[in-house]
Amino acid sequence: MYKLISITFIIVLLQCSSGTGGYDLISHGVDTQYQLRYASETNYFESLRDLGLDYQSRAFFVEYENLSMILFDLNNRKLNFYIEPSTLTEKENYLLWEFCGSSKESVDSDFLFFLNDSRIEILASLKFDFPYEKLGQGKKTFFPRKKAEEYVQSGFADGVLACNRYILISRKDSYKKGQNIFSIRFKPDKIMNFKFLYDHDFVRRYKPFFVDLGE
Numbered sequence: 001m002y003k004l005i006s007i008t009f010i011i012v013l014l015q016c017s018s019g020t021g022g023y024d025l026i027s028h029g030v031d032t033q034y035q036l037r038y039a040s041e042t043n044y045f046e047s048l049r050d051l052g053l054d055y056q057s058r059a060f061f062v063e064y065e066n067l068s069m070i071l072f073d074l075n076n077r078k079l080n081f082y083i084e085p086s087t088l089t090e091k092e093n094y095l096l097w098e099f100c101g102s103s104k105e106s107v108d109s110d111f112l113f114f115l116n117d118s119r120i121e122i123l124a125s126l127k128f129d130f131p132y133e134k135l136g137q138g139k140k141t142f143f144p145r146k147k148a149e150e151y152v153q154s155g156f157a158d159g160v161l162a163c164n165r166y167i168l169i170s171r172k173d174s175y176k177k178g179q180n181i182f183s184i185r186f187k188p189d190k191i192m193n194f195k196f197l198y199d200h201d202f203v204r205r206y207k208p209f210f211v212d213l214g215e
Helices: 002-017 044-051 064-071 148-153
Strands: 025-027 037-041 056-062 076-081 092-100 111-115 118-135 138-141 159-171 178-186 190-198
Touching (some): 064 092, 092 111
Antiparallel strands (some): 056 092, 076 118, 111 118, 111 178
Protein backbone atom coordinates (compact mmCIF):
# COMPACT_ATOMS: atom_id res chain seq x y z
CA MET A 1 0.00 0.00 0.00
CA TYR A 2 2.71 2.48 1.04
CA LYS A 3 4.78 1.44 -1.96
CA LEU A 4 1.84 2.17 -4.28
CA ILE A 5 1.33 5.62 -2.72
CA SER A 6 5.04 6.42 -3.08
CA ILE A 7 5.08 5.40 -6.75
CA THR A 8 1.93 7.44 -7.44
CA PHE A 9 3.44 10.51 -5.75
CA ILE A 10 6.62 10.21 -7.81
CA ILE A 11 4.63 9.94 -11.06
CA VAL A 12 2.56 13.03 -10.19
CA LEU A 13 5.69 14.96 -9.25
CA LEU A 14 7.37 14.06 -12.54
CA GLN A 15 4.28 15.09 -14.49
CA CYS A 16 4.19 18.46 -12.73
CA SER A 17 7.85 19.16 -13.39
CA SER A 18 8.36 17.50 -16.78
CA GLY A 19 7.97 20.64 -18.89
CA THR A 20 10.68 22.78 -17.31
CA GLY A 21 12.36 20.45 -14.82
CA GLY A 22 10.19 21.65 -11.94
CA TYR A 23 10.65 25.36 -12.68
CA ASP A 24 7.88 27.74 -13.69
CA LEU A 25 8.04 28.99 -17.26
CA ILE A 26 8.06 32.80 -17.45
CA SER A 27 8.42 33.15 -21.20
CA HIS A 28 9.77 30.94 -23.94
CA GLY A 29 13.49 31.23 -23.21
CA VAL A 30 13.45 31.82 -19.44
CA ASP A 31 12.11 30.05 -16.35
CA THR A 32 12.41 30.51 -12.60
CA GLN A 33 15.86 28.96 -12.30
CA TYR A 34 17.01 32.29 -13.79
CA GLN A 35 15.06 34.35 -11.25
CA LEU A 36 16.97 36.96 -9.27
CA ARG A 37 16.58 37.07 -5.50
CA TYR A 38 14.28 39.87 -4.35
CA ALA A 39 16.30 42.03 -1.93
CA SER A 40 14.37 45.17 -0.97
CA GLU A 41 11.81 47.75 -2.03
CA THR A 42 11.01 51.17 -0.61
CA ASN A 43 7.33 52.00 -0.11
CA TYR A 44 6.10 48.49 -0.85
CA PHE A 45 2.63 49.29 0.50
CA GLU A 46 2.42 52.24 -1.88
CA SER A 47 2.80 49.75 -4.73
CA LEU A 48 -0.04 47.68 -3.30
CA ARG A 49 -2.17 50.82 -3.11
CA ASP A 50 -1.42 51.82 -6.71
CA LEU A 51 -1.53 48.37 -8.34
CA GLY A 52 -3.87 46.43 -6.07
CA LEU A 53 -3.46 43.08 -4.36
CA ASP A 54 -2.41 41.57 -7.71
CA TYR A 55 0.87 43.49 -7.50
CA GLN A 56 4.04 41.47 -7.95
CA SER A 57 7.54 42.34 -9.12
CA ARG A 58 10.14 39.86 -10.40
CA ALA A 59 13.45 39.96 -12.26
CA PHE A 60 15.27 37.36 -14.36
CA PHE A 61 18.60 36.82 -16.06
CA VAL A 62 18.38 36.25 -19.83
CA GLU A 63 21.11 34.60 -21.87
CA TYR A 64 21.90 35.98 -25.32
CA GLU A 65 20.81 32.83 -27.15
CA ASN A 66 17.33 32.95 -25.55
CA LEU A 67 16.58 36.59 -26.34
CA SER A 68 14.70 36.07 -29.61
CA MET A 69 12.29 33.56 -28.03
CA ILE A 70 11.35 36.12 -25.37
CA LEU A 71 10.97 39.01 -27.79
CA PHE A 72 8.66 37.10 -30.12
CA ASP A 73 6.48 35.29 -27.58
CA LEU A 74 2.92 35.32 -28.95
CA ASN A 75 1.57 36.82 -25.71
CA ASN A 76 3.63 40.01 -26.04
CA ARG A 77 1.61 43.17 -26.62
CA LYS A 78 2.72 46.71 -27.50
CA LEU A 79 6.32 45.64 -28.08
CA ASN A 80 8.46 48.79 -28.23
CA PHE A 81 12.13 48.58 -29.27
CA TYR A 82 14.66 51.17 -28.16
CA ILE A 83 17.58 49.42 -29.88
CA GLU A 84 17.47 47.30 -33.01
CA PRO A 85 17.97 43.66 -31.85
CA SER A 86 19.91 42.71 -34.99
CA THR A 87 22.78 44.98 -33.88
CA LEU A 88 23.37 43.05 -30.65
CA THR A 89 26.18 40.54 -30.22
CA GLU A 90 27.20 37.76 -27.84
CA LYS A 91 29.04 40.37 -25.76
CA GLU A 92 25.69 41.14 -24.11
CA ASN A 93 23.46 39.40 -21.64
CA TYR A 94 20.08 40.71 -20.57
CA LEU A 95 17.93 41.27 -17.53
CA LEU A 96 14.15 41.08 -17.57
CA TRP A 97 12.06 42.97 -15.03
CA GLU A 98 8.34 42.33 -14.77
CA PHE A 99 5.68 43.96 -12.64
CA CYS A 100 2.02 43.06 -12.64
CA GLY A 101 -0.96 44.92 -11.29
CA SER A 102 -4.47 45.99 -12.01
CA SER A 103 -4.78 49.75 -12.11
CA LYS A 104 -2.15 52.47 -12.36
CA GLU A 105 -0.54 53.12 -15.75
CA SER A 106 3.14 54.03 -16.13
CA VAL A 107 5.41 55.10 -18.97
CA ASP A 108 8.87 53.79 -19.80
CA SER A 109 10.55 57.06 -18.87
CA ASP A 110 9.36 56.61 -15.26
CA PHE A 111 12.09 54.02 -14.66
CA LEU A 112 15.88 54.05 -14.47
CA PHE A 113 17.82 50.78 -14.37
CA PHE A 114 21.21 50.03 -12.82
CA LEU A 115 23.56 47.08 -12.56
CA ASN A 116 26.04 47.45 -9.68
CA ASP A 117 25.26 51.21 -9.63
CA SER A 118 26.06 51.63 -13.34
CA ARG A 119 23.22 52.73 -15.61
CA ILE A 120 21.98 50.15 -18.13
CA GLU A 121 19.72 50.78 -21.10
CA ILE A 122 16.34 49.44 -22.17
CA LEU A 123 16.35 47.16 -25.19
CA ALA A 124 12.57 46.79 -25.31
CA SER A 125 9.42 47.29 -23.29
CA LEU A 126 6.27 45.25 -23.71
CA LYS A 127 3.07 44.10 -22.10
CA PHE A 128 2.47 40.44 -21.28
CA ASP A 129 -0.72 38.71 -20.15
CA PHE A 130 -1.00 35.81 -17.70
CA PRO A 131 -4.28 33.87 -17.46
CA TYR A 132 -5.35 33.11 -13.90
CA GLU A 133 -7.68 30.92 -11.89
CA LYS A 134 -9.41 32.18 -8.76
CA LEU A 135 -8.02 30.49 -5.67
CA GLY A 136 -9.99 31.50 -2.58
CA GLN A 137 -9.56 35.25 -2.25
CA GLY A 138 -6.49 35.21 -4.48
CA LYS A 139 -5.49 34.39 -8.03
CA LYS A 140 -3.18 31.70 -9.37
CA THR A 141 -1.50 32.59 -12.65
CA PHE A 142 -0.09 30.09 -15.12
CA PHE A 143 2.04 30.37 -18.25
CA PRO A 144 -0.03 30.69 -21.44
CA ARG A 145 0.98 28.36 -24.26
CA LYS A 146 -1.55 30.13 -26.45
CA LYS A 147 -3.03 33.62 -26.23
CA ALA A 148 -4.12 34.29 -22.66
CA GLU A 149 -7.62 35.43 -23.66
CA GLU A 150 -8.30 32.06 -25.29
CA TYR A 151 -8.12 30.34 -21.88
CA VAL A 152 -10.85 32.67 -20.61
CA GLN A 153 -13.01 32.16 -23.69
CA SER A 154 -12.78 28.36 -23.36
CA GLY A 155 -13.48 28.40 -19.60
CA PHE A 156 -10.01 27.29 -18.48
CA ALA A 157 -9.21 30.64 -16.81
CA ASP A 158 -11.21 33.18 -14.84
CA GLY A 159 -9.43 36.25 -16.18
CA VAL A 160 -6.19 37.80 -17.39
CA LEU A 161 -3.55 39.59 -15.31
CA ALA A 162 -1.72 42.32 -17.24
CA CYS A 163 2.02 42.76 -16.69
CA ASN A 164 4.63 45.23 -17.92
CA ARG A 165 8.04 43.88 -18.90
CA TYR A 166 11.37 45.57 -19.55
CA ILE A 167 14.36 43.89 -21.17
CA LEU A 168 17.66 45.57 -20.28
CA ILE A 169 21.03 45.29 -22.01
CA SER A 170 23.98 44.39 -19.79
CA ARG A 171 27.44 43.77 -21.21
CA LYS A 172 29.13 40.65 -19.91
CA ASP A 173 32.11 42.68 -18.69
CA SER A 174 29.81 44.76 -16.44
CA TYR A 175 29.23 41.80 -14.12
CA LYS A 176 31.52 41.01 -11.23
CA LYS A 177 32.35 37.66 -9.70
CA GLY A 178 30.17 37.03 -6.68
CA GLN A 179 27.12 39.07 -5.72
CA ASN A 180 25.63 41.57 -8.20
CA ILE A 181 22.83 44.08 -7.59
CA PHE A 182 20.16 44.99 -10.15
CA SER A 183 18.24 48.14 -9.20
CA ILE A 184 15.16 49.91 -10.50
CA ARG A 185 14.65 53.53 -9.49
CA PHE A 186 11.48 55.51 -10.02
CA LYS A 187 9.83 58.48 -8.39
CA PRO A 188 12.11 60.59 -6.21
CA ASP A 189 12.41 58.07 -3.40
CA LYS A 190 11.49 54.60 -4.66
CA ILE A 191 14.15 51.94 -5.24
CA MET A 192 13.77 48.23 -5.85
CA ASN A 193 16.76 45.88 -5.57
CA PHE A 194 17.40 42.35 -6.74
CA LYS A 195 20.59 40.38 -6.20
CA PHE A 196 22.21 37.38 -7.85
CA LEU A 197 25.49 35.50 -8.07
CA TYR A 198 27.72 35.51 -11.13
CA ASP A 199 30.83 33.46 -11.88
CA HIS A 200 31.66 33.73 -15.60
CA ASP A 201 27.92 33.14 -16.05
CA PHE A 202 24.72 33.44 -14.06
CA VAL A 203 24.63 31.04 -11.10
CA ARG A 204 21.32 29.29 -11.58
CA ARG A 205 18.92 28.40 -8.80
CA TYR A 206 18.85 24.62 -8.64
CA LYS A 207 16.09 24.29 -6.03
CA PRO A 208 12.78 24.60 -7.91
CA PHE A 209 10.66 23.70 -4.88
CA PHE A 210 12.55 25.95 -2.45
CA VAL A 211 10.64 29.01 -1.22
CA ASP A 212 13.06 31.94 -1.17
CA LEU A 213 12.24 34.26 1.72
CA GLY A 214 15.35 36.39 1.25
CA GLU A 215 18.07 37.07 3.77
